[in-house]
Amino acid sequence: MEARAILRYARITPTKARRVMNLIRGKKAGEALLTLKYMPHKGARIIEKVLRSALANAEQKNPRLDIDNLKIVKACVDQGPMMKRIEHRAMGRANIIKKKTSHITIYVGIEEN
Template structure:
């Protein structure tokens, strides 16, 4: 059962899947890989991952993107997964017959998954407007071409100020 709800009409759209028959822990393993990625990259990741949780999450991401393009008119290239969460839902309880007329309880956990897509086209336009106002394109920009240092020297406050290298 998939619900489609609009959260913030300006930039966000989300899809909610409830009572999906899998453990929330197994679904979180996949959700942690796609959080913060673009829509196209997420679809490639979910199609290639070997877990059973990928298929319902793929359907939810596809549903949220369809909501964004149909209801809001967003372009799928500008969508980013801003929020993805898995919550525990109800537990299906069954009884299995065992030896000597006894019964053994079986608990099947279910989960609810929420995928929130955000349109970043507005933010890119604002960034470009801001960037051209600040930067002078005739001068070389030093802070963009400058390489970052990978070695860091840190002071450890617990070992009497000893030095250690962090890479």
């Protein structure tokens, strides 16, 4: 049995979110939450919320489920749409600022022994 949580249009670049996601992929859910809690990255706060949502979804599907046995089965960060903004420069020139977004997906499931 698997449960998932998806956060779309998160205001963080995919590379910064993947840096955090690679550290928790394949871990037990409790261990991953503990790891994320003490990370100094902005992506850790965002991914922690998505992981808690996935755990709540799993508990909603099956109330008798023991959350301690859940494991992160699949976790991915995909690029979302870019917001393009203009930054004014000297002599009438302009630069384009690309504000990147991410789609974060986490699947949790029962650990197979």
